[in-house]
Amino acid sequence: MEHPPVLFQLFAVLLAAKLGDELFKRIGQPALVGEILGGVVVGPALLGWYELRPETELFAQIGAVLLLFEVGVHTRVGDIVRVGPTALLAAVFGVVIPFIGGLLLGGAFGLPTDGRLFLAASLTATSVAVSSSVLASLDALRSIAGRTILAAAVTDDVLGLLVVGVVAGLAAGEVDLQHIGLVLLLAVAFIVIVVVTGTGILRRQRSLLTVPRFAETPFLPGMIIMLGLAALAAQIGLAAIIGAFIAGTVVGESAEREALEVETAPVGAFFTPFFFGFIGAQVDPFAFASPTALLMVGSLLLVAVATKFAGVFLGALRGGWRRALVIGWGMVPRGEVEIVIAGLALAAGAFDHETYAVVVAMVVLTMLMAPPLLRPLVRWAESSSDL
Amino acid sequence: MEHPPVLFQLFAVLLAAKLGDELFKRIGQPALVGEILGGVVVGPALLGWYELRPETELFAQIGAVLLLFEVGVHTRVGDIVRVGPTALLAAVFGVVIPFIGGLLLGGAFGLPTDGRLFLAASLTATSVAVSSSVLASLDALRSIAGRTILAAAVTDDVLGLLVVGVVAGLAAGEVDLQHIGLVLLLAVAFIVIVVVTGTGILRRQRSLLTVPRFAETPFLPGMIIMLGLAALAAQIGLAAIIGAFIAGTVVGESAEREALEVETAPVGAFFTPFFFGFIGAQVDPFAFASPTALLMVGSLLLVAVATKFAGVFLGALRGGWRRALVIGWGMVPRGEVEIVIAGLALAAGAFDHETYAVVVAMVVLTMLMAPPLLRPLVRWAESSSDL
Numbered sequence: 001m002e003h004p005p006v007l008f009q010l011f012a013v014l015l016a017a018k019l020g021d022e023l024f025k026r027i028g029q030p031a032l033v034g035e036i037l038g039g040v041v042v043g044p045a046l047l048g049w050y051e052l053r054p055e056t057e058l059f060a061q062i063g064a065v066l067l068l069f070e071v072g073v074h075t076r077v078g079d080i081v082r083v084g085p086t087a088l089l090a091a092v093f094g095v096v097i098p099f100i101g102g103l104l105l106g107g108a109f110g111l112p113t114d115g116r117l118f119l120a121a122s123l124t125a126t127s128v129a130v131s132s133s134v135l136a137s138l139d140a141l142r143s144i145a146g147r148t149i150l151a152a153a154v155t156d157d158v159l160g161l162l163v164v165g166v167v168a169g170l171a172a173g174e175v176d177l178q179h180i181g182l183v184l185l186l187a188v189a190f191i192v193i194v195v196v197t198g199t200g201i202l203r204r205q206r207s208l209l210t211v212p213r214f215a216e217t218p219f220l221p222g223m224i225i226m227l228g229l230a231a232l233a234a235q236i237g238l239a240a241i242i243g244a245f246i247a248g249t250v251v252g253e254s255a256e257r258e259a260l261e262v263e264t265a266p267v268g269a270f271f272t273p274f275f276f277g278f279i280g281a282q283v284d285p286f287a288f289a290s291p292t293a294l295l296m297v298g299s300l301l302l303v304a305v306a307t308k309f310a311g312v313f314l315g316a317l318r319g320g321w322r323r324a325l326v327i328g329w330g331m332v333p334r335g336e337v338e339i340v341i342a343g344l345a346l347a348a349g350a351f352d353h354e355t356y357a358v359v360v361a362m363v364v365l366t367m368l369m370a371p372p373l374l375r376p377l378v379r380w381a382e383s384s385s386d387l
Numbered sequence: 388m389e390h391p392p393v394l395f396q397l398f399a400v401l402l403a404a405k406l407g408d409e410l411f412k413r414i415g416q417p418a419l420v421g422e423i424l425g426g427v428v429v430g431p432a433l434l435g436w437y438e439l440r441p442e443t444e445l446f447a448q449i450g451a452v453l454l455l456f457e458v459g460v461h462t463r464v465g466d467i468v469r470v471g472p473t474a475l476l477a478a479v480f481g482v483v484i485p486f487i488g489g490l491l492l493g494g495a496f497g498l499p500t501d502g503r504l505f506l507a508a509s510l511t512a513t514s515v516a517v518s519s520s521v522l523a524s525l526d527a528l529r530s531i532a533g534r535t536i537l538a539a540a541v542t543d544d545v546l547g548l549l550v551v552g553v554v555a556g557l558a559a560g561e562v563d564l565q566h567i568g569l570v571l572l573l574a575v576a577f578i579v580i581v582v583v584t585g586t587g588i589l590r591r592q593r594s595l596l597t598v599p600r601f602a603e604t605p606f607l608p609g610m611i612i613m614l615g616l617a618a619l620a621a622q623i624g625l626a627a628i629i630g631a632f633i634a635g636t637v638v639g640e641s642a643e644r645e646a647l648e649v650e651t652a653p654v655g656a657f658f659t660p661f662f663f664g665f666i667g668a669q670v671d672p673f674a675f676a677s678p679t680a681l682l683m684v685g686s687l688l689l690v691a692v693a694t695k696f697a698g699v700f701l702g703a704l705r706g707g708w709r710r711a712l713v714i715g716w717g718m719v720p721r722g723e724v725e726i727v728i729a730g731l732a733l734a735a736g737a738f739d740h741e742t743y744a745v746v747v748a749m750v751v752l753t754m755l756m757a758p759p760l761l762r763p764l765v766r767w768a769e770s771s772s773d774l
Contacts, residue, residue: 006445007452007627010488011614018611021601031601058393058442065394078651184568214418225656227398240394267657268611 010246010274012049016042017273019023030371032133032276039280050281056274063275064129064336065244066268069226071150072133072248073261074141077199078247080151080283085300087151088256092316094152094331095159097311098123101303109296116356118345122359123304126153126159126337128241129275131361135330141376143387145323149330150317157239158187158336164344165237171350185301187238194229198250217259222251223267230363239337242337282339283364285355287357296354302364305369308332316359322386326377332370334363390435396443397661399436400668403429404660417758419520419663422474423751428658428669437535437668443661450662451516451723452631453655456613458519459635460648461528462545464582467538469635470531476536477702479719482546484698485510488690493668496683502742507730507747508554512542512547514722515628516662517684521758523715530712530774531766535703535716544626545574547724551731552624558737574625581593581616585637592644604646609638610654622654626724641685669726670751674744683741687749695719709773713764721750 004012042049050056082086102123108118114300131153132141140146165180186252202208209218226247235242254260288294313328342359345351351359381387391399392482403425411421429436431676437443467474489510493503518540519528552567589595589702596605620630641647675681700715729746738746768774 004627005618005621006441007448007614007621010449011611011618014607015611018599018601018607022599023599028529055442055445055562058445061394062397098398141622212405212409213412214405216654218399219653220405220656224398227401231392231398233395234392234394263656267654269607269650271655330513331507 004051006053006055009050010059012042012047013039013056013277014273016050017277021273028363029095030134030137030375031327032137033371035276036280036367037275037309038273040283040285041280042277042280043115043283044113044287045284048284052281057280059271059274060278061240061275063271063278064223064241065230066162066224066236066271067086067133068127068241068245069222069248069251070167070223070261070264071136071141071266072245072250073252073257075138075150075245075249075252076248077195078303079142079147083148086316086319087148087155089157089318090312090327090331091159093315094126094162094308094312095124095156097314098304098307099163105299105303109355110352111355114230114348114350115165115345117167117170118341118348118350119300119355119359121160121163122341122345123307123337124163125157125333125334125337126308126331127333127337128157128245129364130333130370131330133272133320134333135159136376138155138191138211138375138378140382141385143382144319145326145330145378145381146386148319148323148327152239152315152327153331154242154313156331156355157242157337158184158191160341161238162187164341168348171348175350183237186236186259190233190236190238190305191242194246195249198337199253202250202261206253207243209251209254210256214251216252217256218251219260219263220385222247222254222260222264241336264351268289268310279335279339279364279367284357286348293358297361297365300358301365303335304362304366305332311345320386322381322384324374324382327372329370329374333367335367338363390437393440393442395465396437397450399434400443400664401430401660403437404664404667405697408660417521417524417762419517420755420758421662423637423667423754425660427670430663430668430670431747432671432673432770434759437664439665439668443665443668445464446646446661447535447665448627448662451628452613452617452662453651453658454516454520454524454581454662455628455632456609456638457648457651457655458515458523458528459610459632460639460651461523461539462587462636464636466534470535470538472712473703473706474535477535477699477714477768478539478546479513480702481513481699482511482543482550483696485691485694485702488694488707492690495686496742498742499737500756501737502732504554504557505543505728505735505737506742508535508547508685508744509693509725509728509732510694510721511550512544512721512724512725512752513695513718514720515540515544515632516718517720517722517754517757519602520659521720521761525741525762525769527765527769527774530765530769531706532713532717532774534766535665535706535710535714537698539702541629541632541719543572543718543723544572544629545578547728548625549574551728553733556681556736558735570624573623577620577623577625578629581633582614586640589637589640593640596638596667597643604643605638606647606650606651607686609634609641609651611648612638612643627658633636666722666726666751666754669747671744674741675748680741680745681744682699684748684752687745688752690721691721707773709768709771713761713768713774716757716764717760720754722754724748729766
């Protein structure tokens with residue numbers, strides 16, 4: 001079966017992800033890890049029932065977009081602003097220290113300058129999707145630690161995407177600081193303007209979204225706003241999931257929020273397995289049969305985990321060391337932004353295929369290893385009322 | 388904007404379809420007609436915000452699949468079997484008479500022999516998706532007329548796909564009657580075996596689908612079964628939507644059917660506008676500026692409507708003439724199968740681009756014109772208790 005039909009591919013990855021979910025629930029481990037491993041099994045490297053192509057990638061992308069939209073609906077802007085200073089510090093330290101670690105490790109790997117820069121960039125951003133999904137499954141999204149992780153992860157996605165801009169410029173031999181400043185300004189302006197005006201309008205007219213006759217609940221208007229802001233965010237150089245998150249925070253101000261949540265949940269449940277399955281399908285377990293490759297993955301994973309954890313822990317210390325431990329560990333999982341960066345580096349010739357595979361493996365391994373330890377950490381911080 | 392990003396395209400078509408829905412609800416017309424016209428407006432011919440490409444086509448296909456799955460969930464097999472004889476007659480007459488009409492009209496158009504055969508084939512199948520969507524909006528799905536339309540439409544899809552097999556064989560100069568018999572046998576066997584064993588198993592164990600821990604309701608298992616049977620049906624030469632319909636009838640036997648319906652509804656509401664929007668986006672209003680093209684569309688539309696209506700009416704007469712009027716008119720809308728056939732004919736060189744555009748226009752016009760008249764017909768038959 002060289003090219004399985006797309007409908008069969010969707011069937012295969014949904015089935016595999018839910019079987020992985022089932023298995024991991026039964027052994028008391030996070031479901032999303034099982035979903036990712038299900039994607040590895042049906043992916044190109046093993047069964048070959050699932051391919052990485054534009055259609056399946058779009059399903060994966062909508063999965064991430066819906067995940068962040070749902071997180072946004074559950075998030076109140078005031079809650080985020082209150083943890084703002086800590087989150088900002090955690091995000092900045094959690095980007096700078098991994099970046100330095102990546103530069104040093106790239107030197108040890110013997111990568112050329114542009115390869116080192118891209119490797120460093122590919123350690124920066126935390127996966128908002130994975131972090132928030134784990135926090136939601138632990139019922140910890142609205143704790144101070146949860147909100148800090150969320151805010152810091154959204155912030156470091158913005159920073160990570162800026163870093164990519166700088167790195168790509170450096171690799172091409174031209175860095176336009178004015179342009180980068182403009183992008184940062186645009187990103188911040190986009191987020192602030194949309195959130196402030198959006199929530200402002202909905203707070204005055206809390207049933208605005210159910211005014212149309214096609215809308216008995218804010219669900220369909222919410223989906224339209226979600227797709228629109230996701231597309232707009234991607235257009236101005238932000239990640240689509242950030243636009244979706246913002247859309248969620250705005251639409252979540254509706255008077256009919258409960259109906260919105262009830263209707264969005266099954267759509268999210270349908271799509272998110274495609275996101276985690278797609279991530280898993282990018283992993284080729286056979287690519288790491290050589291000792292060199294294994295050593296590269298091992299050392300990159302070590303640097304990725306240690307620098308992120310240390311950076312965020314330092315940045316978040318002002319809220320107490322117990323909570324800083326939770327926040328630091330909660331930001332270890334990398335995700336979609338890194339895979340995009342690695343793809344850019346591959347396309348620019350800064351990475352060879354081996355380095356690309358190593359970075360993807362690092363990303364997936366951080367996704368797999370962070371959740372199991374986060375659960376006891378959250379419970380322990382909870383028990384000392386320090387979450 | 389030569390190639391708008393896919394996320395923006397999804398946003399544009401969802402917004403346009405729901406605005407069309409809104410407008411048509413406000414003027415008291417069927418929402419799906421508004422959704423199709425929304426697709427025309429944002430499609431390649433007018434605004435160009437939406438393109439026909441594999442990703443958007445997959446969203447449209449899943450929209451049709453979900454529509455038929457929901458219809459299946461609402462349909463009990465016994466109800467279909469009871470209207471079986473009438474539905475079978477209506478389907479056969481409703482395929483044969485339009486086919487003959489198409490052959491004659493193709494001659495009048497001066498098409499070559501293979502072109503005539505394909506034109507005739509492209510008049511055969513009723514759109515299950517459109518018919519059932521209109522019936523559902525009129526609350527008439529479970530009436531005798533509604534069930535007959537549904538059963539006959541599923542049957543004529545099967546017949547239509549067989550006709551395509553014959554026609555493609557004839558066009559290639561080789562008809563393998565043994566092969567065609569085998570395909571028919573396989574189609575019937577697939578439907579009967581899946582429905583009988585599937586509903587049999589679920590009737591004995593009515594909570595089977597909520598046994599997995601990942602499944603609090605039959606929703607996610609239902610989605611997996613839906614995608615699997617849709618892929619399998621497409622694989623054996625049936626339409627994917629027929630597999631989805633069967634999956635719905637089977638999964639609908641669950642004890643937790645109500646929860647299933649509640650969770651499937653928003654997923655359907657999210658996807659179906661992409662189906663109707665995609666149909667609309669295939670229409671190029673400017674292609675019919677010439678009198679010849681207008682005349683072709685007009686005469687094809689006339690033949691398509693008259694032959695289908697007459698054939699089905701004759702086939703359904705045994706249930707009374709009032710009901711036969713409703714059934715006949717309810718089967719006028721053509722759909723996805725015809726567009727696929729026209730695409731095959733274009734690829735085989737049997738149609739030129741103009742003939743292709745004419746067939747697509749005929750399909751969309753039958754979709755647009757059937758619903759407004761079906762509503763008063765249904766009300767009138769209802770008032771005389773003859774539905």
